[in-house]
Amino acid sequence: xxxxxxxxxxxxxxxxxxxxxxxxxxxxxxxxxxxxxxxxxxxxxxxxxxxxxxxxxxxxxxxxxxxxxxxxxxxxxxxxxxxxxxxxxxxxxxxxxxxxxxxxxxxxxxxxxxxxxxxxxxxxxxxxxxxxxxxxxxxxxxxxxxxxxxxxxxxxxxxxxxxxxxxxxxxxxxxxxxxxxxxxxxxxxxxxxxxxxxxxxxxxxxxxxxxxxxxxxxxxxxxxxxxxxxxxxxxxxxxxxxxxxxxxxxxxxxxxxxxxxxxxxxxxxxxxxxxxxxxxxxxxxxxxxxxxxxxxxxxxxxxxxxxxxxxxxxxxxxxxxxxxxxxxxxxxxxxxxxxxxxxxxxxxxxxxxxxxxxxxxxxxxxxxxxxxxxxxxxxxxxxxxxxxxxxxxxxxxxxxxxxxxxxxxxxxxxxx
Ligand SMILES: Cc1cc2nc3c(=O)[nH]c(=O)nc-3n(C[C@H](O)[C@H](O)[C@H](O)COP(=O)(O)OP(=O)(O)OC[C@H]3O[C@@H](n4cnc5c(N)ncnc54)[C@H](O)[C@@H]3O)c2cc1C
Numbered sequence: 001x002x003x004x005x006x007x008x009x010x011x012x013x014x015x016x017x018x019x020x021x022x023x024x025x026x027x028x029x030x031x032x033x034x035x036x037x038x039x040x041x042x043x044x045x046x047x048x049x050x051x052x053x054x055x056x057x058x059x060x061x062x063x064x065x066x067x068x069x070x071x072x073x074x075x076x077x078x079x080x081x082x083x084x085x086x087x088x089x090x091x092x093x094x095x096x097x098x099x100x101x102x103x104x105x106x107x108x109x110x111x112x113x114x115x116x117x118x119x120x121x122x123x124x125x126x127x128x129x130x131x132x133x134x135x136x137x138x139x140x141x142x143x144x145x146x147x148x149x150x151x152x153x154x155x156x157x158x159x160x161x162x163x164x165x166x167x168x169x170x171x172x173x174x175x176x177x178x179x180x181x182x183x184x185x186x187x188x189x190x191x192x193x194x195x196x197x198x199x200x201x202x203x204x205x206x207x208x209x210x211x212x213x214x215x216x217x218x219x220x221x222x223x224x225x226x227x228x229x230x231x232x233x234x235x236x237x238x239x240x241x242x243x244x245x246x247x248x249x250x251x252x253x254x255x256x257x258x259x260x261x262x263x264x265x266x267x268x269x270x271x272x273x274x275x276x277x278x279x280x281x282x283x284x285x286x287x288x289x290x291x292x293x294x295x296x297x298x299x300x301x302x303x304x305x306x307x308x309x310x311x312x313x314x315x316x317x318x319x320x321x322x323x324x325x326x327x328x329x330x331x332x333x334x335x336x337x338x339x340x341x342x343x344x345x346x347x348x349x350x351x352x353x354x355x356x357x358x359x360x361x362x363x364x365x366x367x368x369x370x371x372x373x374x375x376x377x378x379x380x381x382x383x384x385x386x387x388x389x390x391x392x393x394x395x396x397x398x399x400x401x402x403x404x405x406x407x408x409x410x411x412x413x414x415x416x
Contacts, residue, residue: 007044007051008104011285011348014041016057023062025141025165031058032163033139037404040163042109043081045102046372047286049409050113050158058163069094073130074169078108083275086267094171098122098203099270101318102279108164113372114156114330116339117270118320119203124332126155127325128169134162137400141165153388153395155327158371160410161399176224177202177269178261180231181245185238187213187304191297193236198321200235203270206319207247211307216316217247221270224263231261247272248281248316248343255279280343281315287355287374288341289367290322290331296338299365303340306361313351315343328388331368339370352376379412389413 006013020038022028032038039053040060051057060079067088068075074094076085082096083103089095098117100110107125116124131145132154142162144151154161179201190197190206198204201220208215218238220231233240244253244260253259255277257269273279280286291299300319303310310317318341322332331337342358344351356376359367368385369375375382383389393414396405406414 007046009045009047009284009286009346011047011346012049012052014052014057016053016055018056020056020058021062022058022060024064025135028058028060028063028163028165029135029139029141031056032135032137032404035404037407038163039405039407040078040109040159042079042106042112043104045105045109046113047374048372049407050372051109052409053407060163060165063165069171072171074171076107076167076169078163078165078167079106080108081106082110083267089171090174090265090267093174095174095266096125096128096169097172098125098128099267100125101205101272103267103271103273103275104279107167107169111155111167112157112159112164113370114327114332115372116320116322116332117203118205118322118339120199120321120336121323122203123323123325124156124327124330126327126330129155129167130170131168132164133166134164136162137402137404142399150395152326153328153392156329156371158329158410160396160405160414162405175266176263177221177266178224178263179219179221179257179259179269180261181241181259182218182220182235182238183216183241183245185215185218185236187215187300189237190215191301194297197236204321205247205272208317208319209249209311209314210304210317211311213304213307216249217241217245219247219259219272247318251281283346284315285344285346285348285351285374286342286370287344287358288339288370289358289362289375290335290337290339290370291362291365291367293321293336293338295365296340299338299340299362299367302361302365303358306357309354309357310342313345313347313354315345317342328392329371329386331370333368333386333388340367341370383413
């Protein structure tokens with residue numbers, strides 16, 4: 001197992017008693033059965049200790065990696081990364097509906113935390129799952145498809161139900177995308193034209209540092225369906241960028257997927273960052289909050305009021321839209337949402353007080369934090385944000401009666 005000692009961002013050091021690297025399903029079952037506590041580490045791209053474990057940290061790197069495609073569905077094993085999956089899918093004429101900003105993450109790890117991209121019509125990445133198979137806390141191999149009564153509880157599972165060994169994903173036919181970047185779109189225009197902006201492409205992201213009150217960049221990712229005119233030179237008070245851009249100030253544009261309307265496969269345009277380059281800033285911390293879409297503009301205005309404070313420690317903020325879904329622990333559970341994301345500087349002591357201020361300002365807008373990023377919200381408040389939280393706890397008690405998968409991060413949420 002490589003780089004288990006730290007997560008991708010380097011802000012966490014994992015210190016498990018054992019590292020378990022099963023080579024097949026039988027070894028995985030045996031490992032779970034004999035572990036007192038265990039957690040799986042995916043590609044380690046979470047910023048908080050959700051994957052951590054003081055006993056057995058499981059890596060699936062030595063398990064066979066498989067992708068098979070049949071009848072519009074892909075069956076994949078537990079350690080497949082989106083970047084590798086996407087290449088296989090595209091070659092076979094298929095795609096997944098959406099991707100996050102980077103292709104480097106594992107599908108199982110991303111779906112476990114409700115990782116998302118952007119788009120009014122697209123839910124979190126978990127919504128592509130047609131069935132999920134995992135080794136539960138008793139060593140049983142269980143499989144839920146969409147018709148199973150526990151499916152909605154098990155989709156966004158935080159790694160608390162067991163080890164996902166296989167996923168079946170619903171596919172769509174492959175498609176091409178082109179992206180345009182607009183610069184300097186004032187908040188006043190965003191406030192007036194928010195719905196028009198977010199529906200202007202298949203996937204749209206707005207980037208700001210909150211002070212000054214302007215979107216430094218608006219990325220519009222359009223599906224290419226036949227002949228389409230080029231994007232207008234000016235829109236919403238901003239102008240089309242005259243070259244490729246990186247949304248993170250100071251980072252090179254070459255790390256990013258092609259822009260300026262150059263069409264290409266979905267998987268080389270939907271993520272902002274290229275698989276073979278450093279995603280985002282590299283040295284950073286991240287937080288993100290989902291607010292209900294009808295409250296989003298007021299939430300953004302509230303953030304702008306503490307814009308100077310945010311700007312003092314933020315590298316960039318990204319605003320994305322996410323369609324509501326039915327996964328009990330999805331931050332978009334039964335709410336069409338706007339996700340307000342912050343890429344902070346890599347200085348926890350400076351950043352955490354601002355995170356707490358952001359949460360204070362957002363509290364009236366019922367924010368739900370991203371499960372894989374940093375937040376300070378107390379467990380009781382977090383639980384109260386999810387109408388089915390108690391049902392999820394009951395589910396974890398059923399599939400993990402000895403509470404093997406409860407770590408220090410989850411204990412305040414799941415133990416009662
Ligand atoms: C640069 C960067 C950009 C990002 N961009 C986005 C973005 O655009 N959108 C977004 O929503 N998030 C984003 N994230 C956050 C990231 O997508 C999530 O933290 C995601 O969960 C990371 O996946 P991973 O494979 O690294 O999982 P890990 O961080 O390794 O694990 C996450 C959770 O999944 C569990 N898990 C992993 N694999 C399994 C398995 N096989 N079985 C059971 N449980 C498992 C772990 O135990 C843990 O609880 C970004 C992160 C980084 C570092």
